[in-house]
Amino acid sequence: MKTNLRRTLAGAAALAVGIAPAAVGGGPVAAAPHTTRTADTSAAPGNYDARRDPAVVGKFTTKLAKPPAVAGDMRAELGDQGIVDLDRLTGTPRQVARLDGFLTGPSRKPAVRVALDYLKSHAALFGVDPATLKLRRDYVDIEGTHHLSFLQQVGDVPVFGNGIRADVARNGALIQMTGAPVRQMPDSLGGARLTAAQALDTARRDARETRSTPSDKAHLVAFPTVAGLRLGYQTLTMQSGYLHVIDAETGRVLYRQNLTANDAGPDALVWDNYPGAPAGGKQRRVSLSRWLSPHATTLTGNSAHVFSDLNDNDVADAGEEVGPSSPGHFRYPIKEFTGELCSAQFRCTWDPFVAYSWNANREMDATQLLYFNSVFHDHLLAAPIGFTRAAGNFETRDGDPVQVNDLDGANTDNGFPDDNHVDNANMSTPPDGTSPTMQMYLQPAANTPASEDPYVPSDTGNEASSVYHEYTHGLSNRLVVDAAGVSTLNGPQSGAMGEAWGDWYAYDYLQKEGLERDTRAPGELVVFEYSTAGANTIRTEPLDCTVGAPATVCPGTPTAGPGGYTYGDFGHISRRGPEVHADGEIWAQTLWDLRTKLGYRLTESLVTRAMELSPADPSYLDMRNSILMSDLVVDRGRHQRDIWKVFANRGMGFFAAAVDGSDTAPVEDFSMPPSPHSARSSISGTVTDQGSGGPAAGVSVTFGGHSSGFAGAYAAVTDADGHYRINNVFVGTYPKVAAGGAGFESQVKTVTVTRRPAVVDWTVRRDWAASQGGATVADFNGDDYSGFGCGPGQAIDMSQGSGWSSDAVITEGTAIEPRFVTVQLPSAVDVTSIEVNPTGNCGDDPSSSTGDYRVETSADGAAWTVAATGHFGPADRDRMNAVPLAGGTEGVRYVRYTMLGTQVADEGGTCPSQATGCSYVDTVEVGVYGAAAG
Incomplete structure (x- = not known):
């Protein structure tokens, strides 16, 4: 994703945070991401979820620190590496799983029956009657795993986002349950005061959209809130790509998700990497027969439709389709331009100081994009990745090919792109069945010298890594979904992983095909090197930077330090704090380590299967756990120790901590899992209110990495006398044990637990304004x-x-x-x-x-x-x-x-x-x- 940013003042040139220089010293400074917070109808409002409102989170955090007895029973049943993670809003399991095995043994029963029988036998924990669930999908991946999605319904109205998902292995063993179902379903929800059309109008106004599209739609859903289920309309508006839930009585926005992930037979002339690249940088003739019909008159293939969206209205107007250069051929040789950043290795395709100069390579640009999209579609489709039709990939025959808008907005300022249509690329991915939209822009800003906008003059669609990065947003947003198929990559950590997957899948393919070089030496894989003429400025470091690598090749940042990044660097890589592109580098480098350790084929399978196994809005630790579970599915857990070593080396060890996917200050840890027979003890103590000197009731005492259901739930809440006790704690030293919550500021200590029970007292300060x-x-x-x-x-x-x-x-x-x-x-x-x-x-x-x-x-x-x-x-x-x-x-x-x-x-x-x-x-x-x- 390359997020387009607008400078505050009208008429100023735009830079992009995703592809902006990463140096923190001199040079141009990109505008703030929220400079789109103006009356401009092109502004893009951010994501919102009433279920994750800060008031809701604060109300339920301490409640979950003392879970119901049935959750404790389940944790005891699953053992030290069991996961019983409860949802803050519903109090039901967000995820039930084991990292060292499956929930049930092999079975010859149908996968649906395996899942429903487990729900029935644990009805008190999940709070649902299996007979009331509706099977929405039984998707079988290429490893034979059934991914089941069950909807809860009130009458015929499905519950939004809070159903049940179950994953059943080929041998009939239940891998895990996810979803956070709603307890105590009402008999009815009453009637709607708004019509579907009114709900769509409300959603369009909220999204600053000015017109409808043929893909817009609305249907009734039941939306969970603190006060119970609310009748609402789930709407899809595709002018700019938004999914909403609108309260059917009040018209209030209950949920908003921007579906656009921002950033960058016939035959044809194409390159395989970028124009001038040492490998794959020369145009060659290829057959398009696998993707285009023999008599194609436009670039409409079996999985993508490419056209030049010069005015950015998202439709192919007269003169914007690209036809053959001659019957049966799309041979458009590159017409080269010269300039400050142009060279034999980084060839330029337009002149940002000459109006309409992009027209010289318009047909070539679009043909190249059809090739890149089609090649990557086939790569993701094939084993071991297996992004198939059943998984939700993009196919013309299913009505959802990728709509690729090339040269997006190139003619929005008298032959030039305006400030909103440069240095960018994005992919907007709605749920399965509706076409995603990929938009590729020109770079750099028009009439701007390289010292102010240091990008090679070209179409971002000419670079394979940029296209593959954007395409991967489609993969992750179709696989990490709730029970209704809606993407749940909404939080800071999941959003950062979305960017990381884009980089990783792109360079995994390019390196495998010999188009990018990666030896044992760190610092060789510069991400998006074509865009900035080989400068390491789009990301802060190369993808293959290992922990401890020298600063000469892996410079890092002043706020995070040099060498490969670890989990504790989250929120510190960018000088502005948490930022998905910067923080995503931690995850991307970790996955590259995993690829180096296990090989590309196995890692492709594990990483993809982990997306399918992921709980909603995952943290890095959630996805680490999903990768461990995917190894159990794919290869009987033979690589558990190697996987743990990779993640522990990056600070995502056994005791690493994150509250959830929205936590921007996770705690890193470098430990391997302890032996199941390791000694255990307990800690107890009293928490005192600093202001009054009396006991502090309702304060949570938590161990980093153990307070959300993982590995035994080391957490407690103080009673009226300020007392707490936590049992069954592994003996050892814990660097971050915290007391806080309920308006008290968190206090953190290093606690050593020995065989003799420890006494740890706390004095906490109340923030009365919290x-x-x-x-x-x-x-x-x-x-x-x-x-x-x-x-x-x-x-x-x-x-x-x-x-x-x-x-x-x-x-x-x-x-x-x-x-x-x-x-x-x-x-x-x-x-x-x-x-x-x-x-x-x-x-x-x-x-x-x-x-x-x-x-x-x-x-x-x-x-x-x-x-x-x-x-x-x-x-x-x-x-x-x-x-x-x-x-x-x-x-x-x-x-x-x-x-x-x-x-x-x-x-x-x-x-x-x-x-x-x-x-x-x-x-x-x-x-x-x-x-x-x-």
């Missing part, structure tokens, strides 16, 4: 960017990885119209400290950090006292800062925090300029500390 502890946003002003994950609620979510961003309306110099958030505390507090992290977030650069500020307090929300004023500077970024309190500290029930300026001037800039602080003002977190009044 939404997890009952605080709420009572009021705010300015633009609401909650849909982008950076609304006012993110200022009180106890996360330093997310924050509040608002519009900055410049009044004079770098002063702005005030932007405030009012927080209602859960009770009156005698305040001892108020702390603020003013850092720019939501993809903005540091200039968007808050500069001047004001803090006010109130006992009733009516009469206010100015408690603090001041200015935050660069030294105050990336940390909580205590503000000097001048008064208004007793009996406080409301706190109002106001952003009065940005840090543009601190950066040495002025407005207007490209600095995001001229458009947005941000704060990461506001915390309030003290003791309950009285």
Whole structure:
């Protein structure tokens, strides 16, 4: 994926974060990802899921730290490497599996009966009556594994996203169950106030779409919420590619998923890599008979349709189809251009300083894309990958060939591409049955020197790795799905794996075919080398960088260090924090290690089977577990130790930790699994509230890597006296044991567990402004960017990885119209400290950090006292800062925090300029500390 970014000011050239220079020093700075947060109808709103709303997550986190007894019984039954992972919303299993075996033994029963019998025998855990389930799909992969999807229904209305999936091996053994079903299904959901047409209109408005397409559709679903199931419409709108669930009564958006993963017989003349590549860089004649009909008049094949979408309206208008150069032939020799970055190895195909120059190679570009799409379709179709029709691949006969829009938007600015149609490529993948859309753009920006936009002048579709990367988004989004077939790659970790799979599958194929060179020496596989004339700038490191590789070939970044990346580098590779392309490098390098260890054929099979076995919205650790399970399926578990060694070396060892796929600060660990007969002990203790000196009830005590169902659930919740106890802990040293939650800041310790039971006490500080502890946003002003994950609620979510961003309306110099958030505390507090992290977030650069500020307090929300004023500077970024309190500290029930300026001037800039602080003002977190009044 190469995500297109727009600079804040109208008319400025665009860069792309996915293919932007990775260096953190001088040179151009790409605009923030959320600069699309404008009134522009081309803006792309982010994903949203009411089931994963921060309020829901906070409410259920401590509940799952003390799971029901039936879950504990199941964990005991499955053993040390068992997984019983409960969903926060439903309280039912998100995943039940074992890493050291299957759930049941071999059986001659039909696969459906194996799954239903298991559900029946564990009805108390899953909370469903198997007789009420509807089998939606029984997909058999090339290894003979049945992948069963069962829908829950209220009458004829299916439940959205929360059914049951079961995987049954060829020999009839049950591999795992996933899905998080809904308990206590109602008899009916009542009627819908909205029509399907109205729901589609609502979805289009929410997605900033301006027209309908023939593929748009809507049907009723039952959507799980905290208050129970809601009747809604699942809609698909394909102008820009969105799937929504719209509440059928209120019209509220319950779910939004951007289906576009952004980034980059007849015969024909084609190359196999990129124009000028040392291997596969020369045009050669190939037969297209496997993909095109003998009398084809357009590039419409058996799995793809390619045309030049010059005006970006997603349809082939007059003059945009590409026909044969002569009857039966698509022979279009490259017409070469010269320029600063053009060379014999990196040949250029247009001149960004000459209008319409892209027309010289238009037919050649499109023909090349038909070839790349068709070759990769066949590669993924064949064993051992097996992306077949049953798996949901892309076939013209099934009505969902890839619609490839080449030179997308090349003529949107008088013969040039405008700023929204350069340096990019993307793949939008709806559920099976509807065509995905691949869009390939020109690079670089028109009339822009190479020093400002350092990309080889070409169509991104001329580079095999760019096309294969985008195509792989189609593979992963069709395989990692819920019971209804909707992709669940929505979180930071799963999104990063989506980018990583794109890189890995592309270079796996190119290296296997001898088109890219990879020896035992690290640092040889530069990702997307054609786009930047061989510079290692699209990714921060080559794909084959091993842990500890020298900085001369694997330079890393200042925030993550040199050498191959490990799990603890997540969120630190990009200087702006978590970012899917940067963080995906960890996963891509890990899979390359696995390929080196096991060989490409076995690794292709394991990685693909793991996608099919994955739970919804997986973390890296979820997918590690799925790869281990896929080895049990494919080769009877013969490679378990080698797989563990690879992942442990990358920090994803037995005790590595991640809350879920949305965790942007995972804990790395390099341990192999302990022996089943290793000694065990226990820990216990008391947790004290720092503010009151009394016991802290409801606080979770968790071991990194053991708090979500994996390997025994090392977790407990303090009782009314602040006491907790955790039994059956393997003897050893645990570097990250934490106490926190319920509004208390997490405290982390290194705990050594010996044969003698350990006593570990804690003192935790309560943040009275935390939404997890009952605080709420009572009021705010300015633009609401909650849909982008950076609304006012993110200022009180106890996360330093997310924050509040608002519009900055410049009044004079770098002063702005005030932007405030009012927080209602859960009770009156005698305040001892108020702390603020003013850092720019939501993809903005540091200039968007808050500069001047004001803090006010109130006992009733009516009469206010100015408690603090001041200015935050660069030294105050990336940390909580205590503000000097001048008064208004007793009996406080409301706190109002106001952003009065940005840090543009601190950066040495002025407005207007490209600095995001001229458009947005941000704060990461506001915390309030003290003791309950009285």
